[in-house]
Amino acid sequence: MPQPYSLLFCHAAQVLTLAGGPPDKPLAGTDLADWRIIEHGYVACQGEAIAAVGPMSELDAGRIGPDTRIVDVSGRVLMPGLVECHTHLVFGGNRADEFQRKLQGESYLDILAAGGGILSTVRKTRAASDEELLQSALHHLEGFRRYGVTTLEAKSGYGLDAATELRLLQVAQEAGRRQPVRVVSTFLGAHVPGPEYKGRPADYLDMLLAEVLPELNPTEVPFVDIFCEEGAFSVDDSRRYLQRARELGFGLKIHAEQLHELGGCQMAAELGAISVDHCDYLSAEGAAQVAAAGQGRTVAVLLPLVPLYLRQEKYAPGRQFIEAGLPVALSTDFNPGSCPSKNLWLALQVACLKMGLTPREALAAVTLNAAWAIGQQANCGSLEPGKRADLLVLSVPDYRELPYWLGENPVAQVVIGGQLEE
Numbered sequence: 541m542p543q544p545y546s547l548l549f550c551h552a553a554q555v556l557t558l559a560g561g562p563p564d565k566p567l568a569g570t571d572l573a574d575w576r577i578i579e580h581g582y583v584a585c586q587g588e589a590i591a592a593v594g595p596m597s598e599l600d601a602g603r604i605g606p607d608t609r610i611v612d613v614s615g616r617v618l619m620p621g622l623v624e625c626h627t628h629l630v631f632g633g634n635r636a637d638e639f640q641r642k643l644q645g646e647s648y649l650d651i652l653a654a655g656g657g658i659l660s661t662v663r664k665t666r667a668a669s670d671e672e673l674l675q676s677a678l679h680h681l682e683g684f685r686r687y688g689v690t691t692l693e694a695k696s697g698y699g700l701d702a703a704t705e706l707r708l709l710q711v712a713q714e715a716g717r718r719q720p721v722r723v724v725s726t727f728l729g730a731h732v733p734g735p736e737y738k739g740r741p742a743d744y745l746d747m748l749l750a751e752v753l754p755e756l757n758p759t760e761v762p763f764v765d766i767f768c769e770e771g772a773f774s775v776d777d778s779r780r781y782l783q784r785a786r787e788l789g790f791g792l793k794i795h796a797e798q799l800h801e802l803g804g805c806q807m808a809a810e811l812g813a814i815s816v817d818h819c820d821y822l823s824a825e826g827a828a829q830v831a832a833a834g835q836g837r838t839v840a841v842l843l844p845l846v847p848l849y850l851r852q853e854k855y856a857p858g859r860q861f862i863e864a865g866l867p868v869a870l871s872t873d874f875n876p877g878s879c880p881s882k883n884l885w886l887a888l889q890v891a892c893l894k895m896g897l898t899p900r901e902a903l904a905a906v907t908l909n910a911a912w913a914i915g916q917q918a919n920c921g922s923l924e925p926g927k928r929a930d931l932l933v934l935s936v937p938d939y940r941e942l943p944y945w946l947g948e949n950p951v952a953q954v955v956i957g958g959q960l961e962e
Contacts, residue, residue: 544605547585547929547958549613553937555581556619557593558908558922565836566867566912573900575908575922577939581770583618585929588957593923600697602944611960616952619903620923621690621930623910626817626841628728629694629715630677630708632662635876658694658698659735661876665698670711678713680874683882685721685961688951690930693914695726697767700734702751709761720956724914726793727756730766730781732775743775745781750808758789761916763814765793768804775803785922791915797822798846809833814914815869817841820852839913840866840940842905843873844876844890845881859896869909870902885942886951892943899943929958 555578578903582599584592592600604610634886638656642648651657665673677694684692694715696708709725716723729748737744753764764785768778772795782792791814796804798818805816809830816822816830819840830838842856859867872887873879881887888902911921917926933953936942941949954961 543586544852545584545591545603545608546587547609547611547955547960548582548604549611549618549931549933550582550599551582551612551614552583552618554579554617554939555583555593555923556617556903556939557924558620558623558904559924560939561908564876565910566655566839566917567904568831569837569865570860572862572868572904572909573821575900575904581618583923583931587953587957588929590923590925590927590929592925602900603886604685609960611933613933617934617936617939618923619932619934619939620907620921621932621954621956622688622886622906623914623916624689624692624871625815625869625910625913625920626843627692627694627872628697628873628875629680629692629723630673630696630711631661631665631698631876632668632673633661633674633876636878641901642894650714658732660733661698662700665708666701666704670707673708673711674714678700678719679710680882681715681719681721681723685719685954686951687882687884687949688932688954688956689721689884689911690956691722691724691911691914691916691920693724693726695728697731700729700731702747705729705752708798709756713760714763715870720959720961724916725761726763727752727761727790728765730774732767742777745773745777749781749784753785753788753790757902762791763793764790767795768802769799769801775807778804779807779811782808782813784809793817797826801826804870805830806833809838813838814915815839815841818843818846818853819856819861820847820855822861824857824864827861827866828864831864836865836867838867839869839909841869841871841913843871843879843887843893844889845879845887848890849879855894857895858891862897862901867912868897868901869913870903870905871910883947883949886947889943889946899940902943903939922951929955931955
């Protein structure tokens with residue numbers, strides 16, 4: 541006799557399952573928009589897992605017991621919890637003063653020369669206590685949860701020395717333990733060379749390889765990331781670093797093609813990177829090469845709020861990426877310098893407006909493909925029996941309204957691991 545459902549959402553106007561694509565790789569090409577939507581459907585949970593999904597006409601009433609919590613979501617959309625696959629969660633202070641200076645015409649390089657930019661955040665982060673950093677991270681995670689984010693990747697990268705980088709990873713993991721949003725850690729010590737290594741990027745990477753990576757456990761910090769760009773790390777230095785990280789058992793990520801097309805994305809895909817991020821300057825030809833090199837498993841994580849916030853004209857050509865067969869995900873890139881926003885819905889909307897994604901493609905890009913981009917596809921990203929019961933009740937009756945109501949948060953209720961978060 542099967543157990544009664546613990547939680548049942550019924551009479552949904554639409555259930556966005558994100559199911560129906562290939563089981564062994566992220567959604568690409570036409571598959572990105574070809575997943576199943578159930579009209580007038582239900583989602584049933586048993587404990588922490590999804591037990592059943594389907595149209596109301598197929599609901600097994602025999603599994604509704606006296607203790608089943610029934611939630612009528614008539615006129616509303618049900619969908620998987622959002623997966624936020626690229627954030628810089630833990631940092632000290634903010635850069636609101638620099639935002640004012642930028643608006644008054646100062647360039648990023650002028651601000652950097654005056655000790656601002658990333659170096660400003662590094663100073664504030666190094667000076668902050670673990671408790672201050674933890675409270676800041678918890679505050680931001682609560683904000684993400686209100687937007688419907690149920691799983692989130694958190695990068696280090698604002699310490700730029702061995703001790704602080706290790707602290708940032710520990711703070712992110714502790715923040716994950718203290719609240720319901722699941723946190724996946726990425727080591728981004730190779731953000732830019734630390735200020736003590738100015739002009740010596742290779743020496744800085746050697747320090748990370750000798751003093752930090754051996755201290756990390758890939759089961760706790762599954763990914764190593766690097767910023768491959770002029771002024772950060774070259775393609776050759778990035779390759780050497782990522783190769784060594786792979787030998788140590790880490791999954792690979794890269795920030796690449798944000799400001800120039802240097803070939804970092806293709807290099808990382810050839811090494812088996814799980815994602816290549818930013819990609820604003822990746823050409824359609826380059827995207828096809830990345831898709832081939834990554835055998836359809838390397839996800840391009842696009843970050844549309846960054847060029848918006850930096851007032852840049854160049855956005856990643858997402859439509860061309862999709863046509864080239866490259867899997868695409870979306871993220872905010874939440875950070876204090878180039879995107880102090882936790883609104884993943886706004887990122888989805890700007891991707892539709894500026895990168896050529898359709899609403900269905902954009903929804904796949906913030907759920908299932910985002911889960912693939914952080915190795916969480918077996919746990920979340922779609923509404924399928926056996927997966928974790930992470931889902932959202934939205935205050936709209938049709939998914940096509942999601943990119944339409946610009947800047948609005950459509951989330952009415954959040955469920956994480958079968959627990960309805962009030």
